[in-house]
Amino acid sequence: VIIDIHRHLWSVMERYPRVREIAARSHRDVFDTASTQEAKPDADARAAELIAEMDASGIDVSVLVAGDYGLRLGEAMLTIEEENRVQARLAQRHPERLVAFFGIDPRRPNSDEMFRTALREWGVKGLKLHPGSGYSPSDRVCFPLYELAAEHGVPVAVHTGPMAAPLLSRTAQPVLLDEAAAEFPETIFIMQHAGQASWQEALNVAFWKPNVMLELSMWQWVYLRNPAEFVAALATMKHMIGTERLLFASDFPGLRKTMSLVRWVDLFRELPDLARGYGADFSETDAASILGGNAARLLGMPESAALASSTES
Numbered sequence: 001v002i003i004d005i006h007r008h009l010w011s012v013m014e015r016y017p018r019v020r021e022i023a024a025r026s027h028r029d030v031f032d033t034a035s036t037q038e039a040k041p042d043a044d045a046r047a048a049e050l051i052a053e054m055d056a057s058g059i060d061v062s063v064l065v066a067g068d069y070g071l072r073l074g075e076a077m078l079t080i081e082e083e084n085r086v087q088a089r090l091a092q093r094h095p096e097r098l099v100a101f102f103g104i105d106p107r108r109p110n111s112d113e114m115f116r117t118a119l120r121e122w123g124v125k126g127l128k129l130h131p132g133s134g135y136s137p138s139d140r141v142c143f144p145l146y147e148l149a150a151e152h153g154v155p156v157a158v159h160t161g162p163m164a165a166p167l168l169s170r171t172a173q174p175v176l177l178d179e180a181a182a183e184f185p186e187t188i189f190i191m192q193h194a195g196q197a198s199w200q201e202a203l204n205v206a207f208w209k210p211n212v213m214l215e216l217s218m219w220q221w222v223y224l225r226n227p228a229e230f231v232a233a234l235a236t237m238k239h240m241i242g243t244e245r246l247l248f249a250s251d252f253p254g255l256r257k258t259m260s261l262v263r264w265v266d267l268f269r270e271l272p273d274l275a276r277g278y279g280a281d282f283s284e285t286d287a288a289s290i291l292g293g294n295a296a297r298l299l300g301m302p303e304s305a306a307l308a309s310s311t312e313s
């Protein structure tokens with residue numbers, strides 16, 4: 001099994017008019033640039049494209065996560081409730097291929113009631129928070145959501161690492177997840193992007209908190225900048241927390257221009273060879289765990305196929 005545990009239906013640029021405005025004025029592509037067009041909210045067409053892209057790259061399951069930036073950026077094309085509903089409906093329609101995590105800013109009134117409904121009635125399999133919108137993931141305002149995640153035994157995925165303005169970097173620091181992880185030791189917290197350039201801080205938290213996992217989307221940039229640095233960082237992660245707590249992810253469609261999904265998946269399939277070239281040691285089993293075995297366990301799916309699919313090549 002190959003599982004992409006961080007993927008979006010629409011890019012931030014498509015969802016938020018404010019982001020398109022900023023991008024139009026900016027010289028740099030600071031946000032994801034998959035499209036500068038407003039999305040036509042044809043979710044079924046988008047899901048079909050997404051599944052075709054998964055087929056082409058060998059991804060069995062993608063986890064759809066909705067980042068809620070509305071309180072910081074102004075509201076998106078759909079309300080956050082509608083957006084979550086759309087994702088959950090797609091996951092119900094394609095149960096073998098798509099999983100939905102519920103994304104919400106915990107400061108919204110009734111965020112916990114919405115999450116409860118999503119868990120009980122819509123079949124979502126996790127929670128997604130984006131603290132770059134201006135709250136700490138250890139703020140008490142998040143705790144009712146964590147209690148629900150704990151009650152239902154589902155993971156909590158949290159963006160970590162710096163963000164472009166008007167989103168905030170300070171509240172997205174990996175260490176801010178530490179208290180949440182301590183207060184809810186039975187709940188798995190996924191540090192999305194493994195903290196990016198703050199990866200050592202993320203890794204240090206994960207080293208001491210066994211319920212913290214590191215997710216590797218956005219690391220396409222690290223690999224392209226310097227493959228040796230990419231391998232060395234992964235080897236340090238393996239050495240400190242083992243490959244059982246590392247998760248493959250793409251953060252598509254935002255990262256589509258950076259590297260194709262086929263190449264990103266193949267890079268992990270070929271990790272044993274790649275790593276050997278830089279004097280690091282990753283087995284086929286390590287690669288299979290990162291690509292999907294760990295996520296399968298986390299999502300309660302069969303993981304046996306994980307070894308089969310990536311030991312073959």
Ligand SMILES: [Zn+2]
Pocket residue numbers: 006007008067251
């Ligand atoms: Zn993302």
